[in-house]
Amino acid sequence: MTDGQSPRKRAQTSRAGSRRVNIQAVADGAGVSIATVSRVMSGKGGVSEPLAERVRRAAAELGYRPSFAAQSLATGATRMVGMVVPNLANPYFYDVIKDVNVAAVADGYQLAVADANEDPRAETELSESFLHKLDGLLLMSPRMDVPALRAIAQATDHLVLLNRVVPEVGIPTIAIDSMSGMLELCGHLHALGHRRAVYLGGPEHSWSNTERLRGIRQAGSFGLDVAEVSAGGTIAAGYDGAEKAWSTRPTAIICHNDLVAFGALTRLQELGVRVPEDVSLTGFDDIPFASYGSPALTTVAGQSGVGAAAWGLMKRLLAGHPQNEISLVPAHVVVRGSSAAPRAELVAAE
Amino acid sequence: MTDGQSPRKRAQTSRAGSRRVNIQAVADGAGVSIATVSRVMSGKGGVSEPLAERVRRAAAELGYRPSFAAQSLATGATRMVGMVVPNLANPYFYDVIKDVNVAAVADGYQLAVADANEDPRAETELSESFLHKLDGLLLMSPRMDVPALRAIAQATDHLVLLNRVVPEVGIPTIAIDSMSGMLELCGHLHALGHRRAVYLGGPEHSWSNTERLRGIRQAGSFGLDVAEVSAGGTIAAGYDGAEKAWSTRPTAIICHNDLVAFGALTRLQELGVRVPEDVSLTGFDDIPFASYGSPALTTVAGQSGVGAAAWGLMKRLLAGHPQNEISLVPAHVVVRGSSAAPRAELVAAE
DNA sequence: CAGCCCTCTGAAAAGACTTACAGAGACGGT
């Protein structure tokens, strides 16, 4: 307190000043103008090497880091993108998030993830907030309604949709081809000899559920008859729906996703129903848990590549090239222990 | 195009101006100064109602939203906090993330999550980046070494540690009391009659693994003998380690977490070992999958409250009140089907 | 009726950067 100087003024002269070290401090330290410091820090070139070195040293000495807020304000960009996910609890999402993350980081962008907690309103709010703060937005399987989606799409060009196709709004999209994946799965079951199955459904109005149902209905054309039992996409829903599904004595139970299958499997085992001897059971998504179930789950894998593709789209959008691509990533059946040929007497009984 | 005005100047007069609607545009629209607009938008009061109404209408008409970057620059705050997680793939983390999220949102903060993909270096980079951009940082079970952690702690006061206690650096911390949770679990097994168990360990240098081991070693004092087999905290690690653990013919296998237990369960069933008849199996964390396994997993639950507590700490830090609390959240055994009394002859054999 | 205080409003500074533009110096060519 006795240093004899007003601590307020010329704080940038000494490093003891309590104010943040800013670009001016570095400029003073290196004896150059702030423009030069800015040029050196951003690596844009155009500064002679000896001077640049001097600036770098001064910056390092002072521990200077450009202010994110000021940079964003000046450039109008943050080099961050957001991703809103309906529910982090589904391990399926994680695979995609990881993919996007890796790809984005490789391009010098950072990904921030927000969880909407299964609430469409939260989804909308988070989306608008992210959009307003970051450079771009990836929406994973959004449950929000079309008007909400349209509002967001109108507010920005930097929007990518994952696993939901909304033809009435032109948004660049990457989605797993649930329909054909499901069709292939049905084909697999049919080939094993199944003729009567039950579909344990997913979230009512979700696009993926609609698509998977579409695949299932098409399977009717080659002779696989599938009844529908609605569930909800979660383990609990699978557990709760399993008994009803089994009550119709199908030879196969097709679950909306692996989570549902997992829950159903547990319930079936409680009921003394053996999988796959008494009934075949299938999932969708191929989450890590799927291959470790007992039996391991026959499922449909397709997420690989989705994340990278989504980032590719976003990257081009950020570069200012409008996209209107809607691409479907193929999905393929992964056969594991939970599906088998139905017992002969069950097929014969039909 | 014949409106007779140079479109460049006074762009704020018409809504056709291509530049962003800023506070000046609203001020002009409402016939007030930007200071008044700012006051109205931030709800700070001090503006007469009729005028405020006029401003609100003008803002709505123009679709004005304050610039996030400018706001951050002016206030020095973002009202966002970041959380870095080693791996989103572990469902356990999700419970905590969700909790923090809910609590933060309730206080008007937004949570951004970043995944370090099990890479300590990425963890450090993400942390520094977030710290630099956002108002605070929550570090979930960080794997980074102490110097890295110390560097971050020195750069900010707004840091909260979850599930890792680092006594040599004074960081506010919330952690599950793994040690006593594990001790309680051992007590449960001991009470059932178990005397010889194996611990299928977690990530080598993680704090939680160290603590759980500590609990296990203490259990020796009341007569539960536990050998150690290192695994790695993942399903695959549990699967891979199960056979080795079983080879010592314990009456119980204590897994580092539910993921490991899940993998081990699968492998044991493949080997024809029945759980819990031939061996008891326990997890830790009580992830949603745990109660749906077959058998359902006996585990240790403790995460409830961790997220909210962590946010509480962060909130006080953000309010400028230094904290140096290191609090341990109690964890308790949840008994389910995977643990039972050992078969009499096995105990007798000892 | 004067003075005081209170409420409301606006001007202007502060916050930290980027970047267009201009200018200085060096160097080569004629």
Add this chain to the structure above:
DNA sequence: ACCGTCTCTGTAAGTCTTTTCAGAGGGCTG
């Protein structure tokens, strides 16, 4: 020797908001 050009650097404007301070006006009190 002069001019043009090129490279490097600095000045200053622009980005958008918050907030302090001062001032205007009105009402109340003594």
